Amino acid sequence: MSAQSTGVPAQRRTPRFPFAAQVLTGLVLGVVLGFVALRIGPVGDEQPNWLAVTLETVGSTFVTLLRTIVPPLIVLAVISSIANLRNVANAARLAWKTLLWFGGTALIAVAIGITLGLTLRPGLNSGVDDSTLAEPSGTGSWLAFIESIVPVNFLGLGARVSGADDGSFSASLDFNVLQLIVIAVVLGVAAVKVGKAAEPFITFTDSALQVVLKALWWVIRLAPIGTVGLLGNAVYSYGWTTIGALGKYTLTIYIGLALVLFAVYPLLARLNGLSPLKYFSGVWPAVQLGFVSRSSMGTMPVTQRVTEQNLGVPRYYSAFAVPFGATTKMDGCAAIYPAISAIFIAQFFPGVSLGVTDYLLIAFVSVIGSAATAGTTGATVMLTLTLSTLGLPLEGVGLLLAVDPILDMGRTAVNVAGQALVPAIVAKREGILDLPRYNAPRTASGFVPLDETRTDAEGDEAGEEPDAPKTTVGASG
Numbered sequence: 320m321s322a323q324s325t326g327v328p329a330q331r332r333t334p335r336f337p338f339a340a341q342v343l344t345g346l347v348l349g350v351v352l353g354f355v356a357l358r359i360g361p362v363g364d365e366q367p368n369w370l371a372v373t374l375e376t377v378g379s380t381f382v383t384l385l386r387t388i389v390p391p392l393i394v395l396a397v398i399s400s401i402a403n404l405r406n407v408a409n410a411a412r413l414a415w416k417t418l419l420w421f422g423g424t425a426l427i428a429v430a431i432g433i434t435l436g437l438t439l440r441p442g443l444n445s446g447v448d449d450s451t452l453a454e455p456s457g458t459g460s461w462l463a464f465i466e467s468i469v470p471v472n473f474l475g476l477g478a479r480v481s482g483a484d485d486g487s488f489s490a491s492l493d494f495n496v497l498q499l500i501v502i503a504v505v506l507g508v509a510a511v512k513v514g515k516a517a518e519p520f521i522t523f524t525d526s527a528l529q530v531v532l533k534a535l536w537w538v539i540r541l542a543p544i545g546t547v548g549l550l551g552n553a554v555y556s557y558g559w560t561t562i563g564a565l566g567k568y569t570l571t572i573y574i575g576l577a578l579v580l581f582a583v584y585p586l587l588a589r590l591n592g593l594s595p596l597k598y599f600s601g602v603w604p605a606v607q608l609g610f611v612s613r614s615s616m617g618t619m620p621v622t623q624r625v626t627e628q629n630l631g632v633p634r635y636y637s638a639f640a641v642p643f644g645a646t647t648k649m650d651g652c653a654a655i656y657p658a659i660s661a662i663f664i665a666q667f668f669p670g671v672s673l674g675v676t677d678y679l680l681i682a683f684v685s686v687i688g689s690a691a692t693a694g695t696t697g698a699t700v701m702l703t704l705t706l707s708t709l710g711l712p713l714e715g716v717g718l719l720l721a722v723d724p725i726l727d728m729g730r731t732a733v734n735v736a737g738q739a740l741v742p743a744i745v746a747k748r749e750g751i752l753d754l755p756r757y758n759a760p761r762t763a764s765g766f767v768p769l770d771e772t773r774t775d776a777e778g779d780e781a782g783e784e785p786d787a788p789k790t791t792v793g794a795s796g
Contacts, residue, residue, distance in 0.1 A: 681705060
């Protein structure tokens with residue numbers, strides 16, 4: 320006799336390997352394969368061996384897939400988020416409070432970076448060979464930052480031409496994230512102002528966003544495989560030799576990141592009546608993916624998912640705060656990293672010193688110029704913007720590029736954690752946070768179930784393993 324005919328709920332299948340555990344397994348496997356590739360060594364004319372090439376291909380393919388979906392994701396998410404706020408009475412208040420918290424936490428993070436740079440002094444006797452001095456191929460400046468905001472075309476699309484050593488050239492199309500945001504903001508505000516006539520456009524945008532998010536979730540499910548390639552390639556490419564030369568600098572950066580992630584954020588959560596442990600368990604799936612992908616924008620769907628589903632932030636607010644934070648809330652890339660790096664470069668070059676005014680400028684650039692990082696991998700633009708403002712030699716950037724991918728993992732993880740914390744704090748202070756959901760236990764997948772009647776597809780979207788088929792008590796067989 321079936322469970323359905325007896326009215327007894329069907330037995331749930333044992334969950335398969337949780338997604339979070341899959342990513343952790345990928346981390347370990349990536350490190351192991353990276354060291355195996357190192358032991359094999361280069362072949363022929365110092366060419367990477369087959370394993371190194373495979374790891375690099377797997378990792379770069381995963382990042383390329385993420386970047387492919389970013390442009391439509393940005394436009395649709397921003398338009399939809401602005402439209403979702405049109406019926407919220409305190410929308411302006413929420414937006415301003417979000418901005419203030421973004422700026423306030425950035426100030427705390429940059430203060431920690433400056434303190435560590437002055438205390439640990441990573442640029443003195445670093446053992447780094449100054450032969451690596453080289454100006455970056457692209458630099459950040461306030462004028463260039465302002466110019467980059469103005470869209471050059473409706474798609475924010477630009478061409479990029481690069482040359483090879485053999486004299487050949489290649490051209491590719493590139494999306495300017497800042498321009499896409501400006502375009503999306505204009506369209507979103509215009510849709511709200513138009514009113515009823517814009518309802519079909521808003522409905523289409525919401526529908527298209529769901530389709531893009533579904534496609535992106537499929538890409539994110541490949542994260543364990545991408546983790547193997549990304550981390551394995553990092554170990555093979557940089558090993559411990561380069562890290563050793565910049566060991567003190569790398570350690571200083573990670574100490575700063577750890578202080579923000581494990582001290583500042585929990586303290587802010589506690590001061591606002593939120594459990595730090597629930598915050599960490601809730602945000603962990605996004606932090607984990609951010610560490611691997613090194614892209615706040617690529618991680619944004621997971622960040623929004625944990626912000627709503629685990630931390631209890633209302634969707635109409637998180638749909639605005641998370642996309643906005645993915646481009647401007649950069650405590651790792653735009654606060655800790657440029658502060659310590661600027662001090663490192665000032666200490667490395669003889670005769671260069673920083674005064675109180677310079678440290679105030681570092682703080683100013685970190686808070687105001689953080690949008691220059693635009694949610695993409697890497698923070699060289701932010702660093703060069705800081706160095707240009709302080710008048711420090713840009714050649715110093717070449718000293719730090721060797722370990723940048725390793726640092727970028729930790730920086731992005733902190734970025735993502737902050738992008739989820741601020742909406743939770745603002746929602747709590749405004750009385751719109753779902754506290755029972757925030758304090759609810761997480762499943763093995765790292766997510767709070769939406770409800771007892773969620774569909775298998777919803778569970779899969781949330782990063783969970785699909786449940787056993789559900790039955791209705793008393794249903795006829």
